[in-house]
Amino acid sequence: MTTLQNDRSTIATTGGASRIPPAVFALAAGVVAVGTSEFLVAGLLPQIASDTAVSIPQAGALISAFAIGMVLGAPIMAVATLRLPRKATLFAMLGVFVAAHALSLVVTSFTMLVILRVIAAAATGGYWAVAAVTAVKASPVEVRARALAMLVGGLTIANVAGVPLGTLLGQHLGWRSAFLAVGLLALAAAVALALWVPRASTAEASEPIPEVRSELVAFRRGRLWLALGATAAFQLAVMAIFSYISPILTELTGVRESVVPVFLALFGVGSLGGVWLGGRLADRYPWRTLLGALSGLAVVLVATFLVVRSTPLMYVAVFAFGVTAFTAAAPLNARVFSLAGSAPTLASSVNVSAFNVGNTLGPALGGWAIGAGLGFRIPIVIGVVSVAVSAALTLRGRALDSVDARAVHGPDLISPNDAYAYPAAPSESKECVEATC
Numbered sequence: 001m002t003t004l005q006n007d008r009s010t011i012a013t014t015g016g017a018s019r020i021p022p023a024v025f026a027l028a029a030g031v032v033a034v035g036t037s038e039f040l041v042a043g044l045l046p047q048i049a050s051d052t053a054v055s056i057p058q059a060g061a062l063i064s065a066f067a068i069g070m071v072l073g074a075p076i077m078a079v080a081t082l083r084l085p086r087k088a089t090l091f092a093m094l095g096v097f098v099a100a101h102a103l104s105l106v107v108t109s110f111t112m113l114v115i116l117r118v119i120a121a122a123a124t125g126g127y128w129a130v131a132a133v134t135a136v137k138a139s140p141v142e143v144r145a146r147a148l149a150m151l152v153g154g155l156t157i158a159n160v161a162g163v164p165l166g167t168l169l170g171q172h173l174g175w176r177s178a179f180l181a182v183g184l185l186a187l188a189a190a191v192a193l194a195l196w197v198p199r200a201s202t203a204e205a206s207e208p209i210p211e212v213r214s215e216l217v218a219f220r221r222g223r224l225w226l227a228l229g230a231t232a233a234f235q236l237a238v239m240a241i242f243s244y245i246s247p248i249l250t251e252l253t254g255v256r257e258s259v260v261p262v263f264l265a266l267f268g269v270g271s272l273g274g275v276w277l278g279g280r281l282a283d284r285y286p287w288r289t290l291l292g293a294l295s296g297l298a299v300v301l302v303a304t305f306l307v308v309r310s311t312p313l314m315y316v317a318v319f320a321f322g323v324t325a326f327t328a329a330a331p332l333n334a335r336v337f338s339l340a341g342s343a344p345t346l347a348s349s350v351n352v353s354a355f356n357v358g359n360t361l362g363p364a365l366g367g368w369a370i371g372a373g374l375g376f377r378i379p380i381v382i383g384v385v386s387v388a389v390s391a392a393l394t395l396r397g398r399a400l401d402s403v404d405a406r407a408v409h410g411p412d413l414i415s416p417n418d419a420y421a422y423p424a425a426p427s428e429s430k431e432c433v434e435a436t437c
Contacts, residue, residue: 031154036162043167073122149279235358270322
């Protein structure tokens, strides 16, 4: 009987003795800044459109530009900064981000504003990718999923607090004041990085200089593509519904527009709870946490479809939506890192792109379906189908884990606490095929 044990998959039994290092909190502060910028424009479209002499639909191109910048920019920036120390890369990304927002204060051309949003998005994607790697490397193995959840928690805070406050500021003092505030928040995050993120550790300094070729090796594993596909499908489900939560509530549930923020606040509280729950559970039971969260999300969405006409039940449904969706985030991120091996930076950046593919396709599919006359319930249906796709890809990845691990370690392998199995080199496995291992 063999038990799979290594420094990445062994689950600690210290009863929570290890703590998340201060560096992760500093990294999360940066996520609050870049995350606020990512979603802030949606609340300021009328002001931006008026100031730049374009229509509101034309101003919406700023949102699309940011999404495209994230999808393409994350891997490009990861490759461009691969040989830099991680702390230097984080400062560089925040520097580009702050510069793009500073220039946005003075440009008058809408085209230039779009270009600056793409630049800011590329820096955001690069920051996300390197911050995730830094958080994992800085944290003890038994709290790594919790550290990744802390970064997602920064994005949740951005949506719950940063975006509403930035929108309020922009509505009263002009949209440029909101951009200024985001830039200052990023500068504050840079100070936190300087204070709490250590310089290159002995372990990092001893690592071989990263090569693009070695980073690309991970993408020869079919399981990594399955994980990225599961991430994109999951995020598509979340954004297909969340993007249209306001009309769903006003048109179907029948609540007043003034009550919608209450539902959004409930979603935010649920999201924070999900981040905490997913991070705590994913370190010990990654597969069960991921599959349980996806199953729970599917149940919640089906229930939402059925109770959408009931205001009291929709309060419960929206809260549960936030909990289940964000519980899945930590194990989804951890899964990609488990497959990236010793070359995590590019894999992490493509994971950022996968999330943003979902961010882009979810609202687009939901809007297309509504525009086709299928009603405001259809985004919920899209969400259920997308969650099912994510779960199917996840189950396929788990099956391949089992084949590879048993081939390497023997038929009596017991994986402790349902841990992710980490891919061996093809030469180690009799059954691991390069296209699927």
